[in-house]
Amino acid sequence: MKNWKLIILFIIVIIFAFSSIVLSGLWKDKSTIKSISLNGNITLSKDEIFDFAKLNDSMICSNVLSLDMIESRISKHPNIRKVVVSKDGAVIKIEISEKNPFAAATGGSEVFLVDDQLTLYTLKKEQMNIDLPVISGLSAELNTGAYGKDDLKKLKIAQYIISQSIKLNKSLYNYISEINFSDTNQITIITSDDATPVYLIDYSSLPGKDKYELPNALKDINNLSLRNAINSKLIQLNGFLKQVRVYRPANSFKYIDMRYNDIIVVKNNNLQTEQ
Numbered sequence: 001m002k003n004w005k006l007i008i009l010f011i012i013v014i015i016f017a018f019s020s021i022v023l024s025g026l027w028k029d030k031s032t033i034k035s036i037s038l039n040g041n042i043t044l045s046k047d048e049i050f051d052f053a054k055l056n057d058s059m060i061c062s063n064v065l066s067l068d069m070i071e072s073r074i075s076k077h078p079n080i081r082k083v084v085v086s087k088d089g090a091v092i093k094i095e096i097s098e099k100n101p102f103a104a105a106t107g108g109s110e111v112f113l114v115d116d117q118l119t120l121y122t123l124k125k126e127q128m129n130i131d132l133p134v135i136s137g138l139s140a141e142l143n144t145g146a147y148g149k150d151d152l153k154k155l156k157i158a159q160y161i162i163s164q165s166i167k168l169n170k171s172l173y174n175y176i177s178e179i180n181f182s183d184t185n186q187i188t189i190i191t192s193d194d195a196t197p198v199y200l201i202d203y204s205s206l207p208g209k210d211k212y213e214l215p216n217a218l219k220d221i222n223n224l225s226l227r228n229a230i231n232s233k234l235i236q237l238n239g240f241l242k243q244v245r246v247y248r249p250a251n252s253f254k255y256i257d258m259r260y261n262d263i264i265v266v267k268n269n270n271l272q273t274e275q
Contacts (some may be wrong), residue, residue, distance in 0.1 A: 019189040033061040034090040042098055043124050044079055047097070052077050060092055072092070078121040078144050080117035102162060103179075105135040105155065107142030118155050120144050133162055133173075154181045156221045157230075161187075161200075164234055172238045188257065189237075194250045200233050201226070233258050240264055 002113040027164060036057055038046050050056060060070060071085040074094065082097040101113035112120040114135065121144055124201035135158040137147025147155075158179045165173040177192035189198040206218045206225045218226055236258060244266075 002212060011242075032090055033063065033092055036060055036094065038094045038096070040096040044077070044098060049074060049077060078119070079124070082270070101132060102133050103129070103158060103195070103226045105142065107138035107139060107148065107151070108140045112142070112144065114155060116159070118152065118159065133176050134178045136178055137183075150219070150233045157187065157226070160221045160227070161234070162232055164231060168234055169238050172234065172241060174242060194257060196253045198237065198256040198271055199259050201229055236264060
């Protein structure tokens with residue numbers, strides 16, 4: 001009887017040991033990373049992303065870093081808007097979304113892209129031919145993660161001009177090649193067809209809340225006077241495009257001056273000024 005008990009106990013031990021080995025093998029197989037999948041990148045290569053995040057395949061496959069740590073490192077890349085890292089069996093999946101720029105911005109020799117959150121990031125060679133309005137006349141301190149004193153205010157004004165022109169007429173938006181803030185007293189638009197300067201807004205002509213309002217308060221897109229003036233000037237410019245510009249050849253105008261109330265002053269090339 002005792003022999004039978006010993007035999008049964010021996011069989012149970014063998015089965016348990018075998019099961020442990022099998023389960024251990026299955027767990028090891030599931031916990032071992034065999035490959036890494038990167039999707040969603042358009043202008044960024046895997047090498048660029050991994051170099052920035054200080055990652056490599058062997059580090060990820062060794063399970064040294066958690067998924068959250070991998071995600072956190074990649075998400076700090078200035079050109080990446082969102083990243084999700086997950087595990088599917090023996091594969092680490094990295095899904096990224098690159099930032100979507102609405103304009104380019106420059107304060108000197110270097111040009112940056114700017115997204116709808118007014119975050120600046122590097123213009124890559126794959127994006128050199130991207131067709132976006134340029135915001136110029138910003139400070140020399142402009143850089144990824146850095147702004148000069150009034151850069152954010154100017155970027156917000158330019159963003160408002162671009163968004164309103166899109167809402168008003170896509171042709172008007174396409175007409176805007178550059179929004180220039182070099183002259184601190186005004187906003188100038190450069191046209192896309194023949195680089196004609198359009199003097200859009202003169203800050204000194206904006207009606208303030210009272211006579212004691214500081215001039216800098218008028219250079220803020222939250223100021224109702226500035227918003228109303230931009231809206232009005234864009235409507236006038238849109239009408240000018242439909243009624244005048246469409247019938248003229250390229251390079252007809254030396255400048256278009258909209259800084260006056262209810263009139264547009266046009267200086268024709270080689271001709272006298274018209275209204």
